[in-house]
Amino acid sequence: MENNYKSGFIAIIGRPNVGKSTFMNKVIGQKIAIMSDKPQTTRNKIQGVLTQSDAQFIFIDTPGIHKPKHRLGDFMVKIAENTLNEVDAVLFMINAEEGYGRGDQFIMDRLERVKSPVFLVVNKIDLVHPDKLLPLIELYKEKYDFEEIIPISALQGNNVTHLLEVLKNHLPEGPQFYPADQVTDHPERFIISELIREKVLHSTREEVPHSIAVVIENIEKRESNAIFIQAVIVTERKSQKGILIGKQGSMLKNIGKEARKDIEALLGSKVYLELWVKVQKDWRNKQSQLFEYGFRQ
Ligand code: GDP
Ligand code: MG
Ligand code: K
Numbered sequence: 252m253e254n255n256y257k258s259g260f261i262a263i264i265g266r267p268n269v270g271k272s273t274f275m276n277k278v279i280g281q282k283i284a285i286m287s288d289k290p291q292t293t294r295n296k297i298q299g300v301l302t303q304s305d306a307q308f309i310f311i312d313t314p315g316i317h318k319p320k321h322r323l324g325d326f327m328v329k330i331a332e333n334t335l336n337e338v339d340a341v342l343f344m345i346n347a348e349e350g351y352g353r354g355d356q357f358i359m360d361r362l363e364r365v366k367s368p369v370f371l372v373v374n375k376i377d378l379v380h381p382d383k384l385l386p387l388i389e390l391y392k393e394k395y396d397f398e399e400i401i402p403i404s405a406l407q408g409n410n411v412t413h414l415l416e417v418l419k420n421h422l423p424e425g426p427q428f429y430p431a432d433q434v435t436d437h438p439e440r441f442i443i444s445e446l447i448r449e450k451v452l453h454s455t456r457e458e459v460p461h462s463i464a465v466v467i468e469n470i471e472k473r474e475s476n477a478i479f480i481q482a483v484i485v486t487e488r489k490s491q492k493g494i495l496i497g498k499q500g501s502m503l504k505n506i507g508k509e510a511r512k513d514i515e516a517l518l519g520s521k522v523y524l525e526l527w528v529k530v531q532k533d534w535r536n537k538q539s540q541l542f543e544y545g546f547r548q
Pocket of ligand 1: 265267272374403406
């Protein structure tokens with residue numbers, strides 16, 4: 252604790268698509284949380300670590316807190332709620348373009364029980380006129396006693412440095428938990444599966460919903476320093492298997508090609524990626540399989 256070094260854990264919450272992953276990636280400067288224009292693509296928490304000369308921020312990109320629709324949803328909300336009371340600060344992110352909705356109400360109800368300081372981050376200010384921004388901020392101010400309210404554009408980077416300064420002021424004195432060059436403490440396995448999942452969602456558009464999982468079966472470093480990865484895409488329906496494989500395997504081949512590029516950038520070595528598709532009916536409602544597919548806390 253020399254020189255009043257500060258450190259702390261910061262949870263990022265908010266409805267799907269408000270820009271949580273974009274913010275994380277902006278701050279950390281490396282693609283570790285997946286980004287997508289479809290909701291709920293982050294199912295597990297990813298930590299990003301930002302180390303400065305006088306502070307270390309450990310960000311937790313929580314699974315979105317939203318009304319559970321099935322048992323996987325319950326499980327996610329519970330993880331998120333537990334997390335919120337263990338962190339030093341909570342960033343509640345909203346989309347400046349959208350009004351106050353039921354999803355926000357659901358989150359705010361949960362925030363009532365949270366003891367950690369909560370900051371309202373109004374994201375995507377690049378998309379709105381200031382005339383629209385101020386009434387929205389006033390509305391939120393009336394509903395909850397936020398520690399501070401900070402408008403940003405995660406995509407363009409506007410005001411992101413200011414947000415970090417404000418956060419730093421609220422962080423407790425503490426040690427540097429992670430080495431300065433470490434940006435994430437998640438096993439590469441999880442990040443790789445998220446990168447593959449992102450490519451699946453991008454390539455298949457609306458045809459394949461979020462009910463897919465990617466399981467990394469094997470990662471092996473070979474003598475040539477190349478890395479061999481075998482992964483399975485798990486879908487709920489047979490029809491989706493067909494879409495995922497595509498004509499003569501063209502879809503799967505493309506997903507593999509795109510994912511491989513990102514994984515090579517992540518690992519800094521040549522990667523051979525072997526993908527296949529498996530149908531597993533109703534996997535989301537089978538509690539035991541949550542663990543099998545890596546949702547263990
Ligand atoms: P998450 O679900 O909260 O993690 O949201 P994402 O980070 O995946 O972002 C959802 C979408 O919003 C993506 O298409 C982003 O490019 C976009 N987005 C995020 N932040 C901003 C922003 O500040 N401005 C604009 N215009 N778009 C943004
Ligand atoms: Mg996300
Ligand atoms: K998303």
